[in-house]
Structure formats: structure tokens, C-alpha cells
């Protein structure tokens with residue numbers, strides 16, 4: 001009788017813990033769906049931007065490439081791809097083109113490119129970016 005009662009008493013506990021497990025699994029599935037949707041939206045956005053960026057030498061293409069590098073979101077947070085920022089700045093042929101890129105960036109995103117560079121880069125990286133730009137003729 002005693003072992004049977006113990007089994008009976010332990011039964012509700014098992015049910016409660018399996019409900020908790022079910023709730024945790026449901027939460028994890030919800031988070032998985034959210035991450036999955038975010039990933040798809042990100043890929044869609046990037047696909048569209050990469051299509052625009054195919055026109056090389058176009059100020060809008062440089063502006064788009066920089067914006068994509070600024071929005072280099074990872075699973076762990078909101079990052080910036082400094083390597084792509086530097087590479088893009090180096091690819092811009094001269095100061096005149098950089099002015100056009102700034103105009104295109106403002107038209108596309110409504111922001112000042114120089115201000116966004118300062119926001120997105122660390123102090124050292126920003127100094128390096130300015131050195132790349134100042135070396136252009």
C-alpha cells in the first residue's frame with residue numbers, strides 16, 4: 001500500500017515537470033521561428049541590396065556596400081563588418097567620387113555617411129577610415 005501511495009503522490013509531480021518541459025519546448029520553438037523569420041528577412045534584404053551593388057563604380061553601389069557592412073548583424077548582436085568598410089573606402093576612386101557616395105548615401109538612407117562611419121566604427125577604426133579617405137586625391 002505504501003509504495004502504491006508513493007507512486008500516486010509522485011505522479012502529479014511528473015505531470016507538472018512534463019508541463020514545464022512542454023512549455024520550455026514551446027518557447028524554444030517560438031524563438032526558433034522568430035530567428036528563422038528574421039534570418040529570411042535579412043537574406044531577402046541583402047539579396048536586394050546585393051543586386052543594386054552589382055553596378056560597380058556607381059556611387060549608390062558604394063553607399064549600399066557601406067550600409068550593408070554597417071548592418072552586419074550576427075546571431076550574437078548588431079555588428080559592423082570593418083573589413084568591408086575599409087575595403088569599400090579603398091575602392092572608392094577619389095574625393096570627387098566620395099562626395100557622390102555621400103550624396104547617394106543620404107538619398108538612400110537619410111543619414112550623413114561621415115556621421116554613420118563615426119557611429120559604426122571604434123575610434124581607431126574611424127581614424128583608419130579617415131586616413132584612407134584623406135589619402136585620396
Ligand SMILES: [Ca+2]
Nearest residue numbers: 070071079080
Ligand atoms: Ca552596425
